[in-house]
Amino acid sequence: MASRIEDYALLSDLHTAALVGRDGSIDWLCFPRFDSPSVFTALLGTSDHGRWLIAPTHAEAAVERRAYMGRTFILETVWETPDGSARVTDFMPVKDRRASVVRRIEGLQGSVEFSERISVRPGYGKVLPWVRRMDAADGTEAIVAVAGPDALVLRGDELPVAVEHEHAGIFTVQAGQRVQQELSWYPSHRPVPAAIDIDFSLEQTADYWEDWAARYNQDGKYAAIVERSLLVLRALTHEDTGGIVAAPTTSLPEDFGGARNWDYRFCWLRDAALTLEAMLTHGFDDEAMKWRDWLLRAVAGDPEDLQIMYGLSGERDLAEGELSHLPGYEGALPVRIGNGAVGQYQADVVGEVLVALEKLRLAGGNEDHFSWPLQQAMLGFVEKHLTAKDHGIWEMRGDLLHFTHSRVMMWAAFDCGARAVRNHGLEGPVERWEKLRDQLKEEIMEHGFNKELNTFTQTYGGTTTDASLLVLPQVGFVPYSSPEMLGTVDALENELVDRHGLILRYQTASGLDGLEPGEYPFLACSFWLVEQYAHSGRHADAVALMDTLVGLANEVGLLSEEYDMEQGRMAGNFPQAFSHLALVRAADALHGTESLSLSTEAIDTNTMPIVILQG
Template sequence: MSGVAKPDRRIEDYALVGDCETAALVGRDGSIDWLCWPRFDSSACFAALLGDPENGRWLIAPKEAPLRTTRHYIDTSLILVTVFETTTGTVELVDFMPPRDGIADLVRLVRGVRGQVDLHTEFILRFDYGSIVPWVERLDGKGLRAIGGPEMAILRTPIPLEGRDFTTVGEFTVNAGEVVPFVLSYGPSHLQPPDGVDPERALQETKAFWHAWSNRCTSEGCWSEPVRRSLSVLKGLTYAPTGGIVAAATTSLPEEAGGVRNWDYRYCWLRDAAFTLRALGRAGYYEEARDWRDWLLRAVAGSPDQLQIMYGLGGERRLAEWEVDWLSGFDGARPVRIGNAAATQLQLDVFGEIADAMFQAHKHGMAPVNRWSAIARAFLDHLETIWREPDEGIWEVRGPRQCFTHSKVMAWVAFDRAVKWVEQLGVESPVERWRKVRDAIHDDVCRYGFDNELGSFVQAYGSKVLDASLLLLPIVGFLPPSDPRIVGTVRAIERRLLVDGLVFRYDTGKTDDGLPPGEGAFLACSFWFVDNLILQGRAAEARKMFERLLALRNDVGLLAEEYDPRARRQMGNFPQAFSHVSLVNTAYNLDLCEKRSEERV
């Protein structure tokens, strides 16, 4: 099986397991095809997701093709159970990563459920994104050690393993009631091999961790299940040592099948901050919200003219982009990129995202951070001098800068939230000047960002292009949802960007089948459209569209960045924090709307 690319792979065939410092993607076939150690943004030791099995994977599966395969998480945890049913019996494959206590582990348990099942394992470890074949040696007769430069991995299992063509293989049989454990541990190669964890004890402790975390959730509405699953995904994408939340666990999963728009999302975007704080605060996760806010303040500390749109997990700024030429890409989508050059772009909206995030933190009862006032004043002084400039915009266009309407609106948000902050806390500030700048930006957007002929706001000043980011105007409070200009904008987006109940990011024309060419529908934008339906009192339509979006989740409740209605498959990096944050916020908005409707009856 080694060296043979998987046929007809789909992004939604994967599930996430993680320890709040990194994560692995497990395929429906029992193969772990992606794992970066020790952090989300470290190099991968299993990279078959972006290449073929020779680039690293770990398969555990029945030797006979299963008659049926199903999967589920245990409760709201990230403990994955894959059930293989064969002609001779049924087994469960339980995959999880225990929260770390200094040691990074990945545990796999094969449990016999019914009858007898013959299984096999194929272990191909390749450090540095599949490029380094490690030196493998036996360890105490109960496993093996793989070393490549500074990295070391230890695999412990009672199953006899043997090397075959630079691949470690093993065969075993499991009867009903039996359990066969596998434990993979990671550490620096210059240290002694870390002690192995007790698999069953680790399972119980991991269950207890997730149970305690889930019990803190205050979501009891009719959307409780998808909300809790999405919140678990956000927790799983959190880098616990710093509180940073990565946009996704992967890099270079394509926005378009076979395309070149393949980006590294294993970093923390400032744009996600306000949405995430709102979601965490609503769900009662104040500790996680505070940690994310504090990460944000540390990351942006410094000169305002050096503000970036994204940072590393610890606030690192150098995210140099390079291409991995030895990986063939997901289903041939190349290049595979590591790092993200968009970190150096000018995106004016991030100033508004930061201000709104801090305002959301205050709304949810977090005590103000003393240095925020000084940071905010420095940022607003700088933004006052540059808000008229063109930028690359929310979609990080790698082309000429434009005066994007959304960017200007978010510059307005920065001053608006600062004014509200002063009004509520009474801190000393040049609030009158900020009000004047806020009003000037508002007038500018209404004059140049609105097209009277279209009856809609447009993507950029002087443009005729529609853009789904305009759906955020009423959400951030730029204009009320009943304003004719907002009503016209939503109507125009509904007419030109809404296809099959899903919203595309911007105008790209349509092909003969009525669908836009290129990338799929952007899921976060689709949730924003539902939010606008709610704001306009179109509750029945909102509920119908929300349920349509929920149906796009895979069998374990995960969403990527986009959905291709033509191929009926998820696209983009996975699982995507922005999609799940948007799901949570929309669920709360819809639940509140329906409760208010019930009160009026």
């Protein structure tokens, strides 16, 4: 059985990712890309579906400490046993362009006996490979597994031996002793790759992450978790293409035992746009431009072919299927690959993209012969579909509707287009865009705002709310402190905020999404609520909610999509880019409004807490 979601740590080489449990088992790994079929799939099944376990054999062994080495994704786990202690260091090399995982075990005190069990299962745990032991060309002993196009080689010290359909072994490390191994993927038609210099690779990998993070220099109460969130966004970004996956996993359930299980190993335009904003805000200009270029390449072509998501290189065919051989995480079925939402019309997406590109212009980013004409074409797409209903931001699989958030983002698209002409000197039919923008605002206020209830509504003519309404002031549709927005927040608190202060996306019992009801509070939306509180004079409420949310991150600073406060556990795909994006926004909002709050609140210096800054 897989570990709880929050018990996993992320490893990344900027091409793919692995999840390592507190129990020492790598239960999820796709090679060579984030969206490739997994070779370790115990996360969605059992050990028979592939995993790599290295852990002490002693029944009283316990993890004394687990943390990333500085500002990296090099994971260090210190085990304590009655006989001694040892450190396991796990990482994926990032500089020598090889798809591999390295595991180093070092004795610290006394002696510690370790058990190792590894079963490689390509094809999402379905394929039993042909495995042989061999002497590699460089003279090292190796275990090679081959299945179709995939081959993996395990080499290093104390290699395990074949036991039925896995490899297993036991070894002991004394204080000062070291055992290390590397598992590498390579195309099966090529020769076995040479062994790496693990010491050099570790140093290179540490230097890369530290150098990248060194550009972040913000201080404040949430500096450390913001830094880790920015690192997560980088770790989920493909180094070559610039595409960012929503999460490195598929089918981790939004409702334990339920059917809300989706494949998030793709690039949503919305996530890419928001990532561009986050990177711009924190000085990562080169990364922002690379994400812009990915966006423009992905959407290039006939605007009528615009999709809400793409593959890492801009692939369009992401057909959804089911893996019937897997039992699912804690029995949550079906296990899906691909994502059927790729064919949905979500009217908000162009607005998300154009808002991000407007912020890039404000930051000094120059338009070229490709980027501005493409944005004009996207505005033409919005105009052509001006009256069309859509599936909404939450990818409803029910009836098409006019979602208020979607209509507002269409307003934002025309607003950005008009400002590009008026403020930045670009060419375009500005009068027509301004007319459409103004017509949309009038329409939204008539049909998407319930005057009797004094709240914006989820859909035109509706009476219920949706957490996506918190985005309205973020794009300038109404001020954060406007009567309409404050009334909406009151309604959201009554309908969707739970007793812990976290907010649901919407009421799933309504049946709008075409699925059985049931999910947990959505962390990104809860961070949006922090932002709303911070900008509307509720600083204490913002800080209290932010502290609650930050406290939900696991010991290495990672967040999932949702959180079940009653059971105290994470839910949904993990780690979730959207959650970390919203955390960065919320922290920025608090940082930007803190001085205003301090100037308007009475401060008793005798009771002020002492805050120790980290990072």
